Amino acid sequence: MDQVITITMKNLEKNNMKTFFVGTKEEALAKILDSIPENATIGFGGSKTLKQIGVFAALEKKKYELLDWGMANSGEEAAEIRKQSLFADVYLSSSNAVTQDGKLVNMDGTGNRVSAITFGPKKVIIVAGKNKIVENEERAVERIRNVAAPATAKHFGKKTPCVITGKCMDCSSTDRICCTKVVHSWQKMPGRINVILVAENLGY
Ligand code: SF4
Structure with missing residues (x-):
């Protein structure tokens, strides 16, 4: 494992976040599936990373209730699903940036993703490629902007x-x-x- 990932994991753990390292997106998918209890309700933050990993197709084959606002037929329905996601058992997302000093930095348009990561779902699973790791909060904001x-x-x-x-x-x-x-x-x-954390570049 490279030193930057080691330091990042150590500092995330220091901040009470649990960390895992995998080499590939296939391993990331296996880790996600392994971490979600049966019959869980699952909410999602908009994420290119999750799509690249193939999360949605894999979860659809299991006994989960998916709160996927991306499948909504209208803006109103999408908004309702985003609200319901705050009560999900598990919330899946990536992060715009992960800092080496142990922080997740995100900027939202709607605010549903940052809300759910902050409060609501019992468990939050963040998947981030190594390209998302930056030195600190200042670099994170630069990366996002x-x-x-x-x-x-x-893309949208x-x-x-x-x-x-x-x-x-x-x-x-x-x-x-x-x-x-x-x-x-x-x-x-x-x-x-x-x-x-995945040792591959994933998402934006
Ligand atoms: S111009 Fe800046 S503030 Fe506006 S959407 Fe793009 S990154 Fe965000």
Whole structure:
């Protein structure tokens, strides 16, 4: 395991988050499936990483109740599923950035993901590729504004200036996707947040 991952895991553990290291996305999927109890209700944060891992297809084959707002037929239904996800047994997501000093840094447009990671679901499982690891909170915000958010905005066909420039222009667009920044540092409930770090690049 490389030193950066070792240090990151040590500091996440110091902040009461449980950590796991896997080499590949296939191993990440196996770890996720292994960590979810039978008949659990599962909520999701929007995540390219989860899609790349193949989480949705794998979970559909099991006895889980999936609260997948991505399958909603309307904006109202998606909003309702996002709310229900706050009561899920397990919440699956990635993180925009994971800092070497043991923090998860995320910026949301709607706020459902940062809310659920913070409070509600009994267990949170975060999966992050090694590309998400940065030195500290400042670097995390840079990463979000100049890497993650422009790529995500482009993927969803948003009309934000970063889609054109490739970097944050601190916009006031109605399509803005980074509106609420939340930093998860020391956790009151030890082991509620589980972080699976993968030795591959995943997501934006
Ligand atoms: S604030 Fe606007 S321009 Fe900056 S990254 Fe977010 S969506 Fe893009």
